[in-house]
Amino acid sequence: MKQKTNVNAEDGKQEILITRTFDLPVHLLFQAYTEPGLVEQWMGNKVLKLDNKTHGGYQFETTDGQGNVLFRANGSIHKVIENQNITRTFEMENTNFPVQLEFLDFEPIDEEMSLLTMKIVFKSVADRDQMLKLPFAEGINMAHNQLQKVLSKLK
Amino acid sequence: MNLRRDVFQAIADPTRRTILLLLASQSMTAGVIASNFDTARPTVSRHLQILTECELLKQEQQGREIYYHLNADKMKEIAEFIEPFRKYWDDRFNKLEQVMKSYKS
Numbered sequence: 274m275k276q277k278t279n280v281n282a283e284d285g286k287q288e289i290l291i292t293r294t295f296d297l298p299v300h301l302l303f304q305a306y307t308e309p310g311l312v313e314q315w316m317g318n319k320v321l322k323l324d325n326k327t328h329g330g331y332q333f334e335t336t337d338g339q340g341n342v343l344f345r346a347n348g349s350i351h352k353v354i355e356n357q358n359i360t361r362t363f364e365m366e367n368t369n370f371p372v373q374l375e376f377l378d379f380e381p382i383d384e385e386m387s388l389l390t391m392k393i394v395f396k397s398v399a400d401r402d403q404m405l406k407l408p409f410a411e412g413i414n415m416a417h418n419q420l421q422k423v424l425s426k427l428k
Numbered sequence: 429m430n431l432r433r434d435v436f437q438a439i440a441d442p443t444r445r446t447i448l449l450l451l452a453s454q455s456m457t458a459g460v461i462a463s464n465f466d467t468a469r470p471t472v473s474r475h476l477q478i479l480t481e482c483e484l485l486k487q488e489q490q491g492r493e494i495y496y497h498l499n500a501d502k503m504k505e506i507a508e509f510i511e512p513f514r515k516y517w518d519d520r521f522n523k524l525e526q527v528m529k530s531y532k533s
Contacts, residue, residue: 276514276518277518277521277522278514278517278518278521279514280510280513280514280517282510291517293517293518293521295521295524295525295528296525296529297525297528297529297532301528301531301532302524302528304528304531305524305527305528311527311528311531314523314527315520315523315524315526315527315528316520316523317523368453369453369454389521399500402500403452403453405510405513406452406513407452407513408512408513408515408516
């Protein structure tokens with residue numbers, strides 16, 4: 274079966290191409306990126322700011338149960354064309370990762386289906402490779418946190 | 429010996445994966461790595477040894493200290509390494525689809 278989400282990261286290049294088909298009309302897919310309430314639901318982050326327009330910006334954060342910030346990211350929104358593209362930067366705060374550039378293209382396949390193409394350009398090949406490794410690492414981190422939660426209940 | 433299988437066995441262990449995570453952003457000495465764990469120092473050393481033996485880590489002498497860092501080439505060899513990244517986005521996009529489907533109806 275063909276996977277709905279594909280990742281293409283060629284060796285030695287400083288970019289990642291992510292493509293995904295959705296069982297959603299393109300305007301709903303686009304809306305999922307522009308309405309703070311919806312973004313919060315699917316990304317699981319708190320939206321501190323989302324000024325979704327050309328020369329706008331955004332800031333997201335994730336906190337733990339005690340209100341400690343676990344993750345905060347922000348970026349400038351360079352250009353928005355409704356139901357077509359978002360060009361923006363993305364930077365994780367308090368990390369060594371440099372800012373990255375993201376090109377999001379929204380395309381209709383038919384009236385009920387759409388395609389998202391996300392091209393992420395990194396400062397260097399090494400930065401890209403590090404980002405590719407991150408979910409692997411994050412998955413471990415989450416498992417680790419879960420374990421700590423369970424352990425703290427036992428204490 | 430099936431080296432490839434050994435690499436996967438090496439990364440199957442949660443402590444060793446956490447070590448790889450720690451070293452993803454910077455190289456560290458064994459002491460600094462061990463300070464991140466509650467386990468005994470020799471246990472961490474054993475994990476470092478296994479990771480080094482299957483070439484996931486490289487050692488580098490800097491003055492009197494030995495620093496451990498990720499062996500990027502070896503990481504690349506693990507083709508499945510990209511799978512968690514794909515899975516991460518797949519999960520997110522599945523969630524997006526689910527949220528928008530219930531939003532629509």
